Amino acid sequence: xxAAPTLRTQLEEAAAWAVGFRLESAPTDVIELSRLQIANxxxxxxxxxxxxxxxxxxxxxxxxxxxxPCTLLPHGDKVSLWDALWLHAVYANALELDxxxxxxxxGPAVVVVPFAxxxxxxADGETxxxxxxVANELGGRLGWAVNAEIxxxxxxxxxxxxxxxxxxxxxxxxxxxxxxxxxAIAMSQPENPLHPAMFSPDTKTLSAAPxxxxxxxAALLAAEEFTAARDILENPAGFYRQFTLQREVxxxxxxxxxxxxxxxxxxKRYASCAYAAGAVDAACALxxxxxxxxxxxxxxxxxxxxxxxxxxxxxxxxxxxxLTPVNVQFSILRSTALALLRGDIRxxxxxxxxxxxxxxxxRDLAAKGNLVHDWSFTLHQLKGLDxxxxxxxGRRSADxxxxxxxxxxxxxxxxxxxxxxxxxxxxxxxxxREDRRFFARRWTRSLESHLQRLTGRDEANPRPLGDLxxxxxxxxxxxxxxxxxxxxxxxxxxxxxxxxxxxxxAAVVEEKFSAECDPVIGPVRRRRIWKAIQSLxxxxxxxxxxxxxxPEGAIP
Numbered sequence: 139x140x141a142a143p144t145l146r147t148q149l150e151e152a153a154a155w156a157v158g159f160r161l162e163s164a165p166t167d168v169i170e171l172s173r174l175q176i177a178n179x180x181x182x183x184x185x186x187x188x189x190x191x192x193x194x195x196x197x198x199x200x201x202x203x204x205x206x207p208c209t210l211l212p213h214g215d216k217v218s219l220w221d222a223l224w225l226h227a228v229y230a231n232a233l234e235l236d237x238x239x240x241x242x243x244x245g246p247a248v249v250v251v252p253f254a255x256x257x258x259x260x261a262d263g264e265t266x267x268x269x270x271x272v273a274n275e276l277g278g279r280l281g282w283a284v285n286a287e288i289x290x291x292x293x294x295x296x297x298x299x300x301x302x303x304x305x306x307x308x309x310x311x312x313x314x315x316x317x318x319x320x321x322a323i324a325m326s327q328p329e330n331p332l333h334p335a336m337f338s339p340d341t342k343t344l345s346a347a348p349x350x351x352x353x354x355x356a357a358l359l360a361a362e363e364f365t366a367a368r369d370i371l372e373n374p375a376g377f378y379r380q381f382t383l384q385r386e387v388x389x390x391x392x393x394x395x396x397x398x399x400x401x402x403x404x405x406k407r408y409a410s411c412a413y414a415a416g417a418v419d420a421a422c423a424l425x426x427x428x429x430x431x432x433x434x435x436x437x438x439x440x441x442x443x444x445x446x447x448x449x450x451x452x453x454x455x456x457x458x459x460x461l462t463p464v465n466v467q468f469s470i471l472r473s474t475a476l477a478l479l480r481g482d483i484r485x486x487x488x489x490x491x492x493x494x495x496x497x498x499x500x501r502d503l504a505a506k507g508n509l510v511h512d513w514s515f516t517l518h519q520l521k522g523l524d525x526x527x528x529x530x531x532g533r534r535s536a537d538x539x540x541x542x543x544x545x546x547x548x549x550x551x552x553x554x555x556x557x558x559x560x561x562x563x564x565x566x567x568x569x570x571r572e573d574r575r576f577f578a579r580r581w582t583r584s585l586e587s588h589l590q591r592l593t594g595r596d597e598a599n600p601r602p603l604g605d606l607x608x609x610x611x612x613x614x615x616x617x618x619x620x621x622x623x624x625x626x627x628x629x630x631x632x633x634x635x636x637x638x639x640x641x642x643x644a645a646v647v648e649e650k651f652s653a654e655c656d657p658v659i660g661p662v663r664r665r666r667i668w669k670a671i672q673s674l675x676x677x678x679x680x681x682x683x684x685x686x687x688x689p690e691g692a693i694p
Contacts, residue, residue, distance in 0.1 A: 147318075147368045147369040147371070147372065148369075148371045148372055148389040148390070148391060149318045149321045149322055149325075149368055149369075149370070149371060150314075150318050150368060151389055151391040152276050152279075152304075152318075152321065152391040152394075153307075153314045153315075153317035153318045153321065154314055155391065155394040155395065156272045156276060156304060156307070156308065156317055157312070157313060157314045157317055159268065159271070159272055159395070160268070161264055161267055161268050161271070161675065163395060164271055164398070165398065167401070167607070168271060168398050168400045168401065169267065169271075169675075170644070171400050171401070171403050171643075172267055172270050172271055172274070172400060172674075173267075173671055173672055173674055174403075174405065174643065174644060174647045175237055175245060175248070175249060175270070175274075175400075175403060175405075176249050176253075176270070176671050176674070177647055177648070177651045177668060177671050177672075178235075178236070178237050178245065178405045178406075178647050178650065178651070179230050179236065179237065179245045179246065179249040179250065180211070180249075180651070180655070180667070180671070181235065181647075181650050181651045181653075181654035181655055182229070182230045182231075182232075182233065182235035182236050182245070182406075182485075182654070183211050183212075183226055183229040183230045183250075184211060184212050184229075184654055184655050184658040184659065185229075185232075185233050185235055185409070185484075185485025185486075185654040185658075186228070186229035186230060186231070186232030186233050186235070186343075186485070187211070187212050187213075187229050187658065188485065188486075188488075188489050188657075188658065189229075189232040189233050189343075189463060189485070189488050189489070189490075190340070190463060190488065190490045190493070191228070191232050191340045191343040191463070191464075192228065192229050192232045192343070193490070194340065195225060195228045195229075195343070195344075196213070196225065199221065199224070199225055203215060203217050203218075203221050204217060204218040204220075204221060205217065205218070206218035206219060206221070206222070206258070207219075207257050207258050208221070208222035208254045208257045208258060209222070209257065209683040209684065209686050210222055210225060210226075211226060211229070211686050212658050212659055212686055214686055219254055219255065219258045219354070220351055222253075222254040222257075223250060223251065223254050223347075223350050223351050223354060224347045224348075224350070224351050225347075226246075226250045226253070226254065227246045227247070227250050227298075227346040227347040227349075227350040227351075228343050228344060228346070228347050230245060230246040230249075230250060230346070231243075231246050231292065231342075231343050231344075231345060231346040231347070232343045233409040233463070233467070233485050233488055234406060234408075234409050234410055234411055234412075234467040234468075235406050235409050235485055235650075235654065236406065237403055237404060237405050237406065238291075238403075238404050238406075238412060239274070239277075239278040239281055239282075239399055239402050239403060239404075240278070240281060240282055240402055240523070240536075240609075240611075241281045241282065241284070241291075241294065242277060242278060242280075242281030242294060242297045243291065243292055243294075243297075243298070243346070244273065244274060244277045244278065244281075244297060244298065244301050246298060246346040246347075246350060247273060247277070247297075247298040247299075247301040247302040247305065247346070247349070247350050247353065248269075248270050248273040248274050248277065248301050248302075248305055249270065250302075250350055251269070251273070251301075251302045251305040251306055251309070251350060251353070251354055252265075252266040252267075252269040252270050252273075252305050252309060252679075253266070253679055253683075255269075255305075255306060255309040255310075255354070256309070256678065256679040256680075257679055257680065257683060259309060259310070260680075261309055261678075261679075262675070262678055263673075263674045263675035263676060263677050263678050263679075264675040265308065265309060266309075266674065266675070266678075266679060267674055267675050268308055269304075269305040269306075269308035269309050270305065271400065272304050272305065272308050273301040273302070273304040273305035273308075274301070274399055274400045274403075275394060275398065275399050275400065276300065276301065276304045276321075276391065277297050277298075277300050277301030277304065277399075278399025278400070278402070279390040279391055279392070279394075279399060280297060280300055280390050281294065281297050282390060282399070282536075282602075282603075283387050283388070283389075283390030283534075284378075284381075284382050284384070284387065285384065285533075285536065285537045285540035285541065285544070286382055286383035286384050286537075286540035286541075286543045286544045287381060287382045287383055287384075287544065288333075288383070288544070288547050288548070288551065289330075289331070289381075290336075290449075290452065291336075291411075292331070292336060292342060292345040292346070293331045293333070293336050293345065295328070295329045295331055295345050295346060295348070295349040296325065296328035296329065296349065296377070296381065298346050298349040298350055298353065299324045299325065299328055299329070299349040299350075299352055299353040299356070300321060300324055300325060300353065301353065302324070302349065302350045302351075302352075302353025302354050302356075302357075303320045303321050303323070303324035303325075303353040303354070303356045303357050304317075304320070304321065304353075305353075306320065306353060306354040306356075306357035306358070307320040307321070307357045307360065309357075310357055310358070310361050312357065312360060312361060316360045316361060316363070317360070318368055319359075319360035319363075319364060319365065319366050319368075320356050320357040320359075320360035320361075321356075322366035322367055322368055322370045323356035323359050323360055323364060323366040324352065324353045324356035324357075325370045325371065325377050326366055326367065326370055327352075328349070328377065328381065329345075329348055329349055329352075330381075331345050333452065333551070333552075334456060336452075337452040337453050337454075337464065337465060337468045338453065338454065338455050338456035338460075338462055338464050338465040338468075339456045339462065339464065340462070340464065342464045343464070371387075372386075372387065372389075383540070383543055383544065383547065384540065386591075388533075388534055388600065392600060392601070392602065392603070393601060393602075393603050396603075397603035397604065397605070397606055398606055399606065401526075401605075401606035401607045401609070401638070402526065402606045402609050402611075402638045403638065403643075404611050404636065404637040404638050405636040405637075405643055405646055405647050405650070406636060407419075407634070407635040407636040407646050407650060408473075408477070408482075408483040408484075408635075409467060409483050409484060409485050409487060409488060410466075410467050410468075410473040410476075410483050411449060411453075411467055411468045411469075411470075411473070412611070412613055412634070412637070413442075413443075413445055413446045413449045413470060413613055414446070414449075414467075414468075414469070414470045414473040414474065414615075415613055415634035415635070415636075415637065416442065416515075416612075416613050416614035416615035416631045416632070416633075416634045417440045417442060417446075417470050417473065417474045417477075417615035417617055417631075418473050418474060418477045418483055418634075419615075419629075419631035419634050419635055420474075420615055420616060420617040420629040420630055420631045421474045421477035421478045421617050421629070422477050422481060422482055423629040423631070424478065424617060424619055424627050424628075424629045425477065425478055425479075425480075425481040426481065427627055427629075429625070429627060430619070430621075430627055431621060432478060432479055434621045434622045434623065435478065435503060435506065435619055435620075435621060435622075436506070436620045436621060436622045437506045437507070437508070437619075437620045438474065438475075438478065438503075438506060438507045438508075438617060438618065438619045438620065439507070439508045439509075439510060439617070439618045440470055440471065440474055440507060440508070440509045440510070440615055440616070440617050441510045441511075441512045441515065441615060441616040441617075441618075442470060442509065442510075442511070442512070442515050442614070442615040442616075443511065443512075443515040443516040443518070443519050443613070443614070443615075444511055444516045444545070444555060444557065445516075445519070445613075446470050446509065446511075446515075446613075446615065447509060447511050447554060447555040448545065448548050448552075448554040448555060449468060449469075449470065450469055450470050450471065450509050451548075451552045451553065451554040451555075452468065452552060452554075453465045453468035453469040453472070459501075461497050461500065461501055463488045463493060466497075466500060467488075469504070470509055470615070471504045471507040471508075471509055472500055472501075472504045474504075474507060474617060475499075475500045475503035475504040475507060476496065476500050478503065478619065479496065479499055479500065479503060480496070484653055484654065485654050486657060511555060512616075513562070513565050513566055513569060513573075514569065514573065515612075515614050515615065515616075517569070517573050517576060517577060518612040518614055518632055519611075519612050519613065519614075520536070520576075520577075520580060521576065521612065522609065522610035522611055522612035522633070522639060523536050523609060523611075524536070524580075525604075525608045525609055525610060526603070526604050526605060526606040526607070526608045526609025526610075527602060527603060527604050527609070528601055528602055528603065528604045529583055529587070529602065530580060530583070531579070531580030531581065531582075531583040531584045532583045532584055532586070532587035532602070533584065533587040533588055533591065534587070534600055534602035535583075535602040535603075537584050537587070538580050538581050538583075538584035539584045539585065539588060541557070542557050542558070545557035606638075609638055609639065610633050610637070610638055610639020610640075611633070611634070611637040611638045611639060612632050612633050612637075612639065613634055613637065614630070614631050614632035614633065614634070615630070615631065616628065616629070616630040617629055617630075636650075648668070651664065651668055652664060655667070659685075659686065663685050663686070666682065666685055667682045667685055667686075670682035670685075
C-alpha cells in the first residue's frame with residue numbers, strides 16, 4: 139500500500155493562500171472586474187432563461203422544486219440551494235453569453251455559488267466577493283496548467299467543480315485542512331462530458347450544472363470532516379494522469395496574490411462561441427455599412443486562426459442537417475451568417491420563435507461561406523497570450539509542444555486541420571521576418587523547458603505569470619463579403635469586443651446588462667440591480683435578490 143503523502147500537495151498550496159486571503163489585499167481593478175463578472179452572469183442567466191434549452195430545463199425541474207431561501211432568477215420562486223445552483227448554472231451556460239479565463243469558463247460557478255450561498259447562509263457582500271475572487275484565482279490557475287487534453291471549453295467542467303468547491307469553502311469559512319478536503323472531494327470524481335454532447339444538442343447547456351452542485355456538496359462534506367486524497371491532482375493515478383495528455387504537471391498555484399487571473403477575464407458581447415467573436419464583430423461592422431445588401435450576398439469568406447477551424451469541425455450537427463442554437467453558436471460560419479443577416483447576436487436571437495424564423499436563412503447563407511486559416515491570426519492569438527506571460531511557449535506558459543500534441547489528437551478524432559503540415563511550412567516562411575522569429579522563439583522555449591525538466595535543471599522558483607493586465611485574447615478574424623454585383627466588402631477585428639485587451643470591457647458589460655435584462659425584468663429593476671451589484675461589498679445579495687421576485691415578463 140502506498141504511504142500517505144508527507145510533502146505539501148498542490149491542493150494544500152492552494153488552500154494555504156485561500157484561507158489567508160482578504161479582500162483589501164486585492165487590487166482595485168480585480169474588485170471592479172469581479173463586479174462586472176457578476177453583472178455579466180446575471181445578464182447571461184436572464185437571457186438563458188428565455189432560451190429553448192432554458193425553458194425545457196425549467197419545465198423539467200419545476201414539478202420537483204423544493205422551497206428554500208434562494209431566489210430563482212428570473213422567476214421569483216424561493217427554492218432550495220440545490221435547485222438554485224442547478225438551474226442558474228444551466229441558464230448562465232445556455233447561450234454562450236458567459237465569461238471565461240484562458241481555457242476555462244468559470245462564471246457559472248464563481249458567481250452562481252456565492253449568489254445562492256449568500257442567501258442560504260445570510261452572508262455579507264465582503265464574503266461573497268472574497269469567495270468569487272478566490273475561486274477565480276484558483277480555478278483560473280488550474281485551467282492555465284492543463285495545456286494538453288482532448289476536452290475543450292465547456293467540456294472542462296472539472297474547473298467548475300473545483301471553483302464551486304473553492305467558493306463554497308470560503309462561504310462556509312472552512313479552515314485550511316477542511317478547505318483542502320473540499321477541493322480534494324470535488325476533484326475525486328470529476329465529470330467527463332463527451333464531444334458529441336457538447337457542440338450541437340441541448341445537452342451542452344447541462345455541462346456546468348452537475349459540477350457546480352457537486353462542488354458545493356464537496357465543501358459541505360468537508361465541513362463534516364469527510365476525508366479525501368490530498369494529492370488527488372498530482373498522484374500518479376490522479377487527475378492529471380487520467381484527464382490530461384500530460385504525464386507531469388507542475389503546481390499551478392504559484393504567484394498567488396502577485397499575478398491575478400481575474401485580470402484576464404473576457405466578457406462575451408455576442409451569443410456565440412468566443413472563437414467566432416472576431417468574425418461576428420467584423421460581420422456586424424459590414425452589416426452596418428451603407429453599401430452592404432444582405433439580400434445580394436453571393437458568398438463570404440472568414441479568415442481566422444487554427445483553433446477556429448477546429449471549432450468549426452466540432453460544431454457539426456449531431457443529426458444530419460439539424461441546426462440548433464448550440465451548433466449555430468459554436469460554428470464560426472453560422473454565427474457569421476447570423477450576424478450578417480441580423481446585424482447583431484443578442485440572446486433574443488435564440489428565443490424559440492425568433493430562432494425558428496431565422497434558422498433556414500442562416501443555413502442558406504452559411505452554405506455560401508468559406509473558413510480559411512491564416513497563420514497571422516494564429517500568431518496574433520499567441521502574441522496576445524505572451525503579453526501577460528513570462529517565457530511564453532514554455533511548459534508552464536501556454537506550451538507549444540502541448541498545443542501541438544492536442545491538435546494532433548483533435549485531428550485523429552475529428553479530422554480537423556493539421557497543426558503544422560507541409561503547406562504550413564511554406565506559409566510560415568512567407569510571414570514577415572519578425573513573425574517567423576516569434577514563432578521560432580516560442581518553439582525554442584518550449585523544447586528547452588522540456589529538456590531542462592528531463593535533465594533535472596528545472597527552475598527552482600518558476601514565475602510563469604507576468605502582469606495579466608497586459609494579456610489580450612486576440613481571437614480575431616477577417617470577413618469578406620462578395621455581393622452579386624461583384625463588389626467586395628471587408629472588415630477585420632483582432633481583439634473582439636469585451637475580451638481581455640479591450641479597453642472598453644466595462645462599457646460592454648453595462649450595455650449587455652441592459653440589452654439582456656430589460657426584456658425580462660424591465661429597465662427600472664435592471665437599473666436598481668446594477669447599482670446594487672456595483673456597490674459591493676457594501677451591499678448584499680439580499681438587497682437586490684428580492685427585486686427579481688415575480689418580474690414582469692417572467693416565465694409563468
